[in-house]
Amino acid sequence: KNEVEQSPQNLTAQEGEFITINCSYSVGISALHWLQQHPGGGIVSLFMLSSGKKKHGRLIATINIQEKHSSLHITASHPRDSAVYICAVRSNTGNQFYFGTGTSLTVIP
Amino acid sequence: DAGVTQSPTHLIKTRGQQVTLRCSPISGHKSVSWYQQVLGQGPQFIFQYYEKEERGRGNFPDRFSARQFPNYSSELNVNALLLGDSALYLCASSLLVNSYNEQFFGPGTRLTVL
Numbered sequence: 001k002n003e004v005e006q007s008p009q010n011l012t013a014q015e016g017e018f019i020t021i022n023c024s025y026s027v028g029i030s031a032l033h034w035l036q037q038h039p040g041g042g043i044v045s046l047f048m049l050s051s052g053k054k055k056h057g058r059l060i061a062t063i064n065i066q067e068k069h070s071s072l073h074i075t076a077s078h079p080r081d082s083a084v085y086i087c088a089v090r091s092n093t094g095n096q097f098y099f100g101t102g103t104s105l106t107v108i109p
Numbered sequence: 110d111a112g113v114t115q116s117p118t119h120l121i122k123t124r125g126q127q128v129t130l131r132c133s134p135i136s137g138h139k140s141v142s143w144y145q146q147v148l149g150q151g152p153q154f155i156f157q158y159y160e161k162e163e164r165g166r167g168n169f170p171d172r173f174s175a176r177q178f179p180n181y182s183s184e185l186n187v188n189a190l191l192l193g194d195s196a197l198y199l200c201a202s203s204l205l206v207n208s209y210n211e212q213f214f215g216p217g218t219r220l221t222v223l
Contacts, residue, residue: 004151033212041146041197043214086151096165097142099151 003027006087006100013107019074021103023087026068034061034072035086037102043086046072077107111136113202113215121221122190130185130218134202140164141183142212143175144199152199158183159205187220195222 004025013019025032034046047054047061049070054061058077063070074081087100114133122128134141140159144152157165158177177183181202187194197219201212 035214041199041217041219043152043199043201043217045211045213048211088152096167097144097154097157099144099153101149101151 002100003091003098004087004089004100006085006103008103009101010104011106013077013105015078015107015109017077017107019077019081019105019107021072021085021087021105023070023072023100024068025070025087025089025098027089027098028092029065029068029089030092031090032063032070033088033090034070035088037084037086039083046085074105077105079107079109082106113200113213115198115200115215115218117218118216119219119221121223123223124190124192126190126222127186127188128190128220130187130198130200130220131182132185132200132202132215133182134200135213138202138204138213139181140203140205141177141181142201142203143183143185144201145169145194146197146199146217147193148196155185190222192222195220 007022032049036044049063058075060073084102084104086102116131142157143155146152154167155169156175161177172188175185197217199217200215203212
């Protein structure tokens with residue numbers, strides 16, 4: 001069993017739709033990251049969370065430490081949002097990072 | 110200001126060979142982490158270095174080693190390459206080692222082992 005599970009694995013949306021990607025983890029963490037990876041491999045860090053909620057433009061990330069769950073929301077989705085979104089956590093023991101397998105998002109015009 | 114840089118961008122090796130991958134962090138960043146991403150999977154953590162010392166290690170065999178230099182750049186070495194080592198190797202830098210520092214990723218080195 002992976003330490004980090006994401007859902008859905010694949011997601012297709014129409015432009016303008018509200019999108020939610022979920023992440024659940026099983027280890028104690030000190031921080032959770034949401035990453036965006038475009039074709040070709042480049043990874044961009046979107047958010048780093050240890051509690052509560054963060055917003056950046058059309059992106060919102062929330063975390064519930066008690067439930068070991070985080071969500072990434074995209075409002076008014078756009079084709080340029082098409083990418084793989086990866087949830088990653090840093091464990092609070094042993095300095096380990098664990099990654100989800102990613103959610104592949106395609107936004108259709 | 111340059112971001113994280115990695116070299117080479119692509120590399121082809123044969124089984125049994127050794128490979129060295131290089132990473133230069135963002136100026137001022139003292140921590141470098143290495144990740145392996147096999148096609149179709151999420152990245153897996155290999156190492157984290159801070160101030161030239163190993164601060165974290167993932168579940169990788171001893172064939173994988175790394176070091177960090179006084180200028181904070183880093184090398185990842187893989188010995189006795191296996192076909193399964195074919196992957197995108199990502200380097201990320203952060204200002205400090207603790208978890209409250211955001212990581213910035215490089216473009217990666219794509220290694221193919223034949």
